[in-house]
Every structure is written in C-alpha cells, then in structure tokens.
Amino acid sequence: MIIVREITKSFGKVRAVRGVSLELPAGQIAGLLGPNGAGKTTAIRIITGYLPADKGHVAIAGYDTGREAMQARRQIGYLPESAPMYPEMTARGYLEHRGRLYGMDRARRKKAVGEVLERCRVGELASRRIGALSKGYRQRVGLAAALLHDPPVLILDEPTNGLDPSQIREARSLIRELANERTMLLCSHILPEIERTCDRVIIMAGGRVCADGTPEELTGGGGAPRRYTIEVRSNPSAGAGYSIGRLRGVAGVGAIEAAGEQPSDASGGWTRLLVEGEPGAGDLREALAGAAADAGLFVRELRGERDTLEDVFVRTVEADGAAGGAA
Template identity: 50%
Template sequence: MIEVVDLHRWFGSVHAVRGVGFSIPAGQAVGLLGPNGAGKTTTLRMLTGIIRPQTGSIAIAGIDALARPVCARREFGYLPESAPSYPEMAVRSFLAHRARILGVSGKDRKARIQAVQDECHLGPVYKRRIGQLSKGYRQRVALAAALLHNPKVLILDEPTNGLDPTQIREARSLIGDLAQNRTVLVSSHILPEIERTCERVIIIGAGKVLADGTPEELCEQNTGGGCIVECRGHAAQITSALTAALPGSTIGSDPLEDGWWRLNIRTKDSADPSEPVGAALSNARIQIRQLRPQTAGLEEVFVRVLEDSIGGEE
C-alpha cells in the first residue's frame, strides 16, 4: 500500500534524509519512531507531496506519487503536526468546506460528513466554533477532515503532541479504531504511543532507517548483554565464580526459597553471557535450575539502536 525506496533529501548542506526505504502492506498500522530531528517529518512531507525528494521513489496504493501526485493524494489522508484550522468556523461548516475542496461529490458529501463525525466522536461539538474547542477536540476535527474523502491510507505526524494525558488516551483509542480498516503510518518521538497503537515499528535516526519490525521481533533481535539465572549455593561462592568469568559485569541478586538465588547479570557489551555464566557456575559445582537470555524491552531497544548508530558514525 505504501512503497518507499531510497529517499534522499538535502536542505542546503544538511543531508536530512539518507536513503530511507520501507514497504507497508494494506491494513497494517506502522509507527515511525525517532528522536526530534531524526527526519520523521521530512519523510512524511515527501510521502504526502509537500516537498519532493532529490532521489528515490514513492508509491501509494500502487500510484507513483512523484509522477502522479494529484492521483496519489486521493488515496491518503494526512494529519500534519500543526494542522491548520479556521477558529471562526463551526465544525460542521469547516467539514463541509473541506469536503468541497477535496472534491467529495454533492450526493456523497452529507453522508461522508456524518460518517467522519461519528468516527471521530464529534457529536457533542458539531455546532460549536473550532476556536472554542479544546486542543483534543481540535485535533479530532482535523483528523475528521483528513478522512472526508474516505482514504485507504492515513498518515499522522505526531498526533498526540501537546495533548494532556486524558486527551492522549482518547486519541490513542481513536487511532486504534481507525486502523481497523485502513493502512496507518504514524510518526512520534514518544515510544509508548507507538507501542500501544502500532503492530510494527520503524526506528529512524539521523535520517536513516535503523531498525524495522514488530516490537517482539526488535526485542528478540536485540537480546543480549544480559541473562537471568536461578541457582543454589553460597552467595559469596556464586559471586566469586561469576566475577572471575565476567569481569566488569553487574550482578543483581534476589534470594528465593530453600537457598536458591535469582541473578540478573548485565555485561558491558551486547553479547549474550549465558554460555560463560553456565560454564562458570557448573565448574564451581553450583546447581542451576534456570538460565535464559535477558530480553530487551522496546525502550531499551530504541536507546541501544540509536547509540549503536552514533557509535558507528564516529
């Protein structure tokens, strides 16, 4: 549904987007995750035709977005980070105005306005002026406007930015509902928002795609640097064996029942220490009942991927 190949964009001497590429099938909700300044908004602005890449290709719903931008725009709805609005207009008047601009035909216009009003839960404020609404409701109005032409693809840039915690929860729920029957690409620098609304994550940093996969896949790929072990023995003997085998490692211990211990072992590098830990404890004749790699959470994966990319450029 969205095909992006080798996008590059310079602003003067600044190489803001460096070979970004990804493919999103129909019906998938994907998060574009990265710190501020990573190139997320520039990438979305190229996808939506606001700016053109110097090199690369973009296809949306099978349409070449660079060669046929007007046709491509009919296939997606776009919610920019700072969505424009008309504070003096009533919500219903604004939606009717936007529907005319988007070319929604007269016979379908009333039905589409009612449909987006229902989808975005605008009933309580439908007759009010936009300038009187909370930011959460203004965001819903802008989202409804992006849905008027019933697009197959929805592109959202930092949709929860500036909202309070209650509004964020409501926006998250709304995005989840909209993703049930659309392809959704949402950018954010807030990891929990991506984790809770998207089934796949693309991590971008310094204008490049650094990682791409489901949260589970990314965590599995970045497992390493630690392990969990449950063993039985004297604490001093266990610590001595592990310290000798893994100098510089960090060992956290919690006592369990009947002389057993649960150890959380972290090493300085990303290598899985399970094998040397098992060998060290076995050689010291310490009984082991569980030994497994420590799985990284998505937050740890995000930080590690960004740190690795910085280290690779030095």
C-alpha cells in the same frame, strides 16, 4: 500500498533524509520512530507529496506522488503535526470545506461529515469554532478531516502530541479502530504507544532508517529475557563476589554486577545481582536458580526482563550517532 524508493532531501547544506526506502503492504500499521531532527517529518512530507524529494520516488496505491500527484493525494488521509486548521471556522464547517476540496457532492459530503464526526467523537462540539476547542478535540477534528474521504492510507504525524494521559488512551483506541482495512504510517516519540499499536517499527536517525522490523523482532524475539535480577543470601563475610563467581559458571551468562550494597549483617546477607544474558542463550532462569541452589545460596527473587522498545531505540540511535560521528 506505500512504496518509497531511495528518497533523499536536503535543505541547503542539511541533509534531512538520505536514501530512505520503505514498503508498506496493505493493512499494515507501521510506526516511525526517531529522535527530534531524525528526518521523520521530512520523510512524511515527502510521502504525502507536500515536499518533492531531491531524488527517489514515492508511490501510493500505485500512483506516483510526482507524476500522478492528484490521484496519489486522494489515497492519503494526512494529519500533520499539531493538526493545523483554520481557527475561525467551526469543526463542521471545516470538514465541509475539506469535502469540497475533495470534490464530494452535497449529499456525499453531508453523510461523510456526519460519519467522521461521530467516529472521532466530536459530535456535540461540531458547531464550535475550532479556535475555541481544547487540544484533544482539535486533534480529533484533524483526524476526522484526514478520514473524511475514506482513504486507504492514513499518515499521522504525532497524533497524540500534547494530549493528557486519558486523551492519549482514547486516541490510541481510536487509532487502533481506524487501523482495520487501512494502511497506516504513524509517527511518534511515545514508544509504548508504538509498541502497543503497530505491527512494524521503523527507527530513523540522522536521515536514515537504522532499524526496521516487528516490535518482537526488534526487542529480541518474544522468547528469552535479556537481563535477570536475582536476589540471593550468602555469608556476609564472603561478600557479593562469592555469589557472582558461582553464577558466572552458568552457560550463557554474560556480565554480572551487584546492585547497590555488598551483603552485610544489616541486610541479613541479602544482595541483589543483575545478570546479563548472552544473545541467543535462551531463558536462563532455571539454570540460574539451579546454580544458586547448588552453591547453597538462598534465592528470594528471580526475574527475567525483556528489552523494551525504548532500550532498542536508545541503543540503535546511539549506535548510529557513534557511526555518524566516525564517518
């Protein structure tokens, strides 16, 4: 549905986007992540046809955004960052205006405006001036405008920026609802949001795509945890070193460190250890519990933790920063 081939864009000496390629099949919801200045917004502006790429092509539903710009634009519903709209117009008036820009006749416009107002739950505030609406409502009107011509592709840039937590939750459920039968590219800083909403995550840094996959793939599969916390009781005189030594013997265990204090009389000998699993080692919980029992250590907590998207994000972006610094 969206095909992006090797797009590049520079502003003066700043190379904002350097050779980005993407392909989104119909019906996919992809989240575009990246630190500020990673080139997300520029990439989105190129995909929507607002900016031309210096090099490369974008096709939306088979229409090239350069040569068949008008057809391509009809396929896209676009909510730019911070939903810019005319503050002096009413929400309904603005939607009517958008309908006219898309060449809808009066009857179709009326029907479409009514539908999107209801769908985005703007309803009762439709005749207020946009400038008088709260940020959450403004965002909804922006979303309604993007949906008005029923486009097969939706591109949303920071749709939940500046909303309060309950509005974010509402926006998220709305977005998921809209995702049915649509191809969606969603740009956000808010990682849990992407993790919960998207089928696919694309991480950009320094103008390039540096990771691309399903949230499960990126966070190391649905299977094994990557880190374990284990709390054991040992003889205070032996210190944490004893427990660490015994657990290190378990196959697949990487680094182990004691979190916080050494075991002491005051703590009753309890100490908390953080265990890193080696990649591909599988679930080590059973093995760790077994090793602890064999060594005569009592266990009162054993927990496996998976990577969150945040961990992956930070790791990827830092790795890219290091590579970029070296290059």
